[in-house]
Amino acid sequence: MYAQLWCLCLAAVSALAADSPTLFNECLVPGDKKSAAETALLKRLEPLKNKRFEVTDTDGPDTYTYTLVICNRTLEDAKSTNEGLVQINKATSKTSVIGRINDTYVFNGSDWIMLVYRSGDPYGGHCDNxxxxxxxxxxxxxxxxxxxxxxxxxxxxxxxxxxxxFEMDSSVACPIEDSHLSVGSVLLIVFAVLLALYIIGGFVYQRFVVGAKGIEQFPNITFWQELGNLVADGCDFVCRSRARSSETAYRGVGDDQLGEEPEERDDHLLPM
Structure with a gap:
C-alpha cells in the first residue's frame, strides 16, 4: 500500500518537474523578476533555445573557442553552473565561463536584441578581477x-x-509585422464572397427551379445584357476616336428658296 503511494508521489513530482521550467533551463534576471518587456523578448528568443553556436578566435599566441547557448546550459551534466557562454583555451583546455543564464539582462531596438549574460568567472589580472x-x-x-x-x-x-x-544574425530579432487586413481588403473579400454566392445561387435556381438551359441559366441574364449594351454605347460615345460622319441633308425646293426675279420693264417699247 505504502509502496504504491510512494510511486504515485514520485510520478506526480516528475510530471510537475517536466512541465515547469527550472533554474537550469531558462534565462533569469536577478531575483527572477522579469518585466513585461523582458518576458516578451525572452519569448521571442525561444526558437534559438536548443541551438549551440561556436566561433574560434586567435588572440596573440592563444586560440580560444567560444560556445553560446540561448537560455540553456552549455554543459548538460552535474558540473553545470548555469553557464550560457564559455571560453575554452585550445592549448590548455581550460574552460572559463563568460556569462551565466541565471544573471541575464535583455533589451532591444527596432531590428536588434541585446542579450547580456553576467556573473561569469572572475578575470585573472584584468578589470580588478x-x-x-x-x-x-x-x-x-x-x-x-x-x-x-x-x-x-x-x-x-x-x-x-x-x-x-559578440554578434550574430537571426530572424527572431526582426520587427513583428502586423498581419491584419486593411478595410479595403475586407471590403474586397466581402464583395467577392457575395458575388460568388449570387452567381452560384442564381445558377442553381435558374437550372433546377426555372428549368433554364444554356446561357439562360445565368441569373438576370436580360438585365446584364441590357446593362452591357448601355455600357458599350456609353464607351462608344465617350471613347470614339473618329468624328461621326455627317449625314447628307436633302432639302426640298420651296418657294422660300426661289429668289425674286427682277422686274422686267418694257417702257422702252412704248411709242414716244
Missing part, C-alpha cells in the same frame, strides 16, 4: 534562424565594466 560579462548583439536577418556567430572584441583594458562583445 571583476566577473566576466558577455554581450550578444542579435541582428535582424529574415533569411536565417541563427547564423554568423562572431566575437567582435573584448574590452578589458579598464578597471571595471569590462565585457566580451
Amino acid at each position: 571583476e566577473p566576466r560579462k558577455a554581450m550578444i548583439m542579435i541582428s535582424c536577418n529574415k533569411n536565417t534562424l541563427g547564423d554568423g556567430f562572431t566575437i567582435i572584441s573584448e574590452e578589458r583594458n579598464k578597471s571595471q565594466d569590462c565585457f566580451y562583445l
Whole structure:
C-alpha cells in the first residue's frame, strides 16, 4: 500500500518537474523578476533555445573557442553552473565561463536584441578581477534562424565594466509585422464572397427551379445584357476616336428658296 503511494508521489513530482521550467533551463534576471518587456523578448528568443553556436578566435599566441547557448546550459551534466557562454583555451583546455543564464539582462531596438549574460568567472589580472560579462548583439536577418556567430572584441583594458562583445544574425530579432487586413481588403473579400454566392445561387435556381438551359441559366441574364449594351454605347460615345460622319441633308425646293426675279420693264417699247 505504502509502496504504491510512494510511486504515485514520485510520478506526480516528475510530471510537475517536466512541465515547469527550472533554474537550469531558462534565462533569469536577478531575483527572477522579469518585466513585461523582458518576458516578451525572452519569448521571442525561444526558437534559438536548443541551438549551440561556436566561433574560434586567435588572440596573440592563444586560440580560444567560444560556445553560446540561448537560455540553456552549455554543459548538460552535474558540473553545470548555469553557464550560457564559455571560453575554452585550445592549448590548455581550460574552460572559463563568460556569462551565466541565471544573471541575464535583455533589451532591444527596432531590428536588434541585446542579450547580456553576467556573473561569469572572475578575470585573472584584468578589470580588478571583476566577473566576466558577455554581450550578444542579435541582428535582424529574415533569411536565417541563427547564423554568423562572431566575437567582435573584448574590452578589458579598464578597471571595471569590462565585457566580451559578440554578434550574430537571426530572424527572431526582426520587427513583428502586423498581419491584419486593411478595410479595403475586407471590403474586397466581402464583395467577392457575395458575388460568388449570387452567381452560384442564381445558377442553381435558374437550372433546377426555372428549368433554364444554356446561357439562360445565368441569373438576370436580360438585365446584364441590357446593362452591357448601355455600357458599350456609353464607351462608344465617350471613347470614339473618329468624328461621326455627317449625314447628307436633302432639302426640298420651296418657294422660300426661289429668289425674286427682277422686274422686267418694257417702257422702252412704248411709242414716244
